[in-house]
Amino acid sequence: MDIGQSRAAPRPRRSLLALLVGAQSPYEARKAVWGYFFLAPWLLGLLVFVGGPIVASFILGFTEYDVLSPARWVGLKNYTQALTGDRLFWPALGKTFYYAVVVVPVGLAGSLLLAILLNQKLKVTNLFRTMFYLPHLTPAVTLSILWLWLMNPEIGPLNYVLRSLGFGKFPWLTDKNTVIPSLIVINLWAGMGGNNMLIFLAGLQGVPVEFFEAADLDGASSWQKFVHVTLPMISPSILFNLTLGIIGALQVFTTAFITTKGGPSYGSWFLALHIYQQAFAYFRMGYASALSWIFVAIVMVLTVLNVRLSDRWVFYGGSV
Amino acid sequence: MTTTTRAAPRATLTQRTSSRKIIRTVIVYTLLILLSTLFIFPFFYTVMSSLKAPWEVYTYPPTIVPSRLLWGNYPKAMSMAPFGTWFVNTLIIVVLATAGTVLSASFAAFGFARFKFRFRDALFIFTLSTMMLPAQVTLIPRYILFYQLGQKSGVPFLNTLMPLWLPAWFGGGAFAIFLVRQFIQTIPLEMDEAAVIDGASWLRIYSQIIMPLCKPAVATLAIISVVGQWSSFIEPLIYINDPAKFPISVGLQYFQNVFEGMELGEPKLQYLMAASVVSGAVPIAVFFAFQRYFVQGVVMSGIKG
Numbered sequence: 272m273d274i275g276q277s278r279a280a281p282r283p284r285r286s287l288l289a290l291l292v293g294a295q296s297p298y299e300a301r302k303a304v305w306g307y308f309f310l311a312p313w314l315l316g317l318l319v320f321v322g323g324p325i326v327a328s329f330i331l332g333f334t335e336y337d338v339l340s341p342a343r344w345v346g347l348k349n350y351t352q353a354l355t356g357d358r359l360f361w362p363a364l365g366k367t368f369y370y371a372v373v374v375v376p377v378g379l380a381g382s383l384l385l386a387i388l389l390n391q392k393l394k395v396t397n398l399f400r401t402m403f404y405l406p407h408l409t410p411a412v413t414l415s416i417l418w419l420w421l422m423n424p425e426i427g428p429l430n431y432v433l434r435s436l437g438f439g440k441f442p443w444l445t446d447k448n449t450v451i452p453s454l455i456v457i458n459l460w461a462g463m464g465g466n467n468m469l470i471f472l473a474g475l476q477g478v479p480v481e482f483f484e485a486a487d488l489d490g491a492s493s494w495q496k497f498v499h500v501t502l503p504m505i506s507p508s509i510l511f512n513l514t515l516g517i518i519g520a521l522q523v524f525t526t527a528f529i530t531t532k533g534g535p536s537y538g539s540w541f542l543a544l545h546i547y548q549q550a551f552a553y554f555r556m557g558y559a560s561a562l563s564w565i566f567v568a569i570v571m572v573l574t575v576l577n578v579r580l581s582d583r584w585v586f587y588g589g590s591v
Numbered sequence: 592m593t594t595t596t597r598a599a600p601r602a603t604l605t606q607r608t609s610s611r612k613i614i615r616t617v618i619v620y621t622l623l624i625l626l627s628t629l630f631i632f633p634f635f636y637t638v639m640s641s642l643k644a645p646w647e648v649y650t651y652p653p654t655i656v657p658s659r660l661l662w663g664n665y666p667k668a669m670s671m672a673p674f675g676t677w678f679v680n681t682l683i684i685v686v687l688a689t690a691g692t693v694l695s696a697s698f699a700a701f702g703f704a705r706f707k708f709r710f711r712d713a714l715f716i717f718t719l720s721t722m723m724l725p726a727q728v729t730l731i732p733r734y735i736l737f738y739q740l741g742q743k744s745g746v747p748f749l750n751t752l753m754p755l756w757l758p759a760w761f762g763g764g765a766f767a768i769f770l771v772r773q774f775i776q777t778i779p780l781e782m783d784e785a786a787v788i789d790g791a792s793w794l795r796i797y798s799q800i801i802m803p804l805c806k807p808a809v810a811t812l813a814i815i816s817v818v819g820q821w822s823s824f825i826e827p828l829i830y831i832n833d834p835a836k837f838p839i840s841v842g843l844q845y846f847q848n849v850f851e852g853m854e855l856g857e858p859k860l861q862y863l864m865a866a867s868v869v870s871g872a873v874p875i876a877v878f879f880a881f882q883r884y885f886v887q888g889v890v891m892s893g894i895k896g
Contacts, residue, residue: 310703408874
């Protein structure tokens with residue numbers, strides 16, 4: 272490490288190495304090489320486990336490939352098949368959207384409500400926070416098995432409560448019309464008090480007290496303060512949770528896989544289950560890859576739309 | 592807050608709102624208690640079901656607290672399936688994947704936080720954007736990759752635990768790098784510079800200066816990784832067919848399927864519940880032990896994201 276030398280000498284002509292790594296001096300160039308050294312394992316992983324697979328998956332989408340025999344180029348056939356010839360594709364997409372359209376906004380509102388309740392500066396808040404967070408820590412397989420039992424139409428406690436209140440037998444996961452609402456209930460329970468809630472809570476705690484005091488002076492009601500102070504101030508957290516929430520909801524898999532296997536009569540056959548089935552039950556890797564890319568396109572369009580529209584309602588600035 | 596003009600109207604406001612404040616506190620507590628009951632009841636009911644006698648599991652109306660607590664259901668459930676093996680498998684995956692994540696993510700994070708080089712920011716943004724990608728896109732080619740690697744090398748990768756922890760040793764994922772990088776950036780640069788002048792190598796600066804100072808971030812990351820790996824389901828589901836190699840998540844699903852196939856025999860639901868309780872207890876226990884770090888980490892990712 273001869274920094275003294277490089278500092279004393281007049282700035283030398285930039286070496287090839289320095290040009291390559293974008294450095295101004297030999298010392299900086301050497302340091303930049305160290306930077307690449309620290310990134311090397313990760314870069315290798317990025318290439319092998321992320322970048323490579325992304326490219327491979329895109330190419331596979333244009334082939335027929337069952338892993339055992341060599342892949343066969345079929346052009347756009349997989350895509351036309353999915354969009355026009357697969358009688359499960361559009362229903363699966365529709366069901367996935369139905370699920371996401373309910374679970375995302377209701378989940379966000381629920382998380383925000385929980386965070387607001389926890390932010391009232393009351394005693395034992397930490398205890399409540401922990402209780403809300405527990406479902407999020409429970410493995411998806413475990414909580415699915417647990418709810419399968421709670422929602423048992425014959426002897427489950429949920430229907431027992433409903434019957435005691437004078438309602439009839441609710442079929443929950445056993446009917447194709449009620450299975451998605453049931454899965455929504457399960458996933459709301461599992462996710463509402465999770466990371467979204469913690470992120471909202473941190474956002475709420477970052478709103479300066481002075482803003483509320485100023486609103487009080489102006490005679491604002493609690494609701495006005497919520498709409499005109501709290502919501503704008505935590506809008507970056509809302510955008511963050513909304514973006515990841517949409518991506519997560521569209522990928523709904525485990526709860527449906529464990530509780531219903533996509534049934535009854537394909538009632539909860541979500542897109543992720545369809546892809547899984549094609550890839551790992553039928554070994555139609557090419558077709559499944561094409562399906563995943565349709566999925567990526569949908570997620571990308573929604574994410575870009577979401578971020579674009581966010582200019583209109585997300586407020587950056589202040590001290591958050 | 593010290594000016595008198597502001598203090599005066601606040602005092603009258605306080606008087607006006609004092610009774611409303613009590614009402615509000617009551618409402619908030621009521622809601623908190625109601626909601627936490629909703630969140631806790633399924634756990635309570637499951638634990639109670641796991642302790643029921645066979646005849647009591649299927650009685651209607653359902654009893655909440657069983658007439659006798661049969662703790663023997665637990666050892667019996669554990670003996671009905673190779674839960675011991677499944678726990679060991681899970682432990683191997685969790686430990687190796689977490690160690691890999693912590694070491695390799697902090698390594699890369701150090702590179703991102705402390706060095707300037709061409710493409711650094713572009714690479715970092717690309718990594719963050721991969722977080723938005725649905726898992727299905729990489730899942731299928733990764734499966735093929737491990738299958739082909741096994742075919743070419745003669746050493747099987749499928750049906751081993753390797754695909755579940757090996758990728759963690761190459762960067763540990765975008766979120767992990769992001770978390771540690773944010774933390775390293777709060778450590779003053781003078782720490783490195785002093786060490787450079789003393790002639791320390793960058794490897795030594797990483798291992799003996801930065802890493803020890805990163806303990807909070809590393810602890811957060813480790814806990815998030817342990818809980819996540821423990822619950823991971825879809826990856827072991829596709830890579831492993833051999834029940835002897837299952838982690839607990841897939842094992843539990845297997846146990847559930849076997850159990851559904853045996854409906855004619857003696858009721859076994861209480862054993863499924865006991866197994867579920869055990870599988871869920873571990874991440875919850877880890878959370879309780881390290882709660883402080885956990886919440887910190889999640890919040891860090893949220894605000895700065």
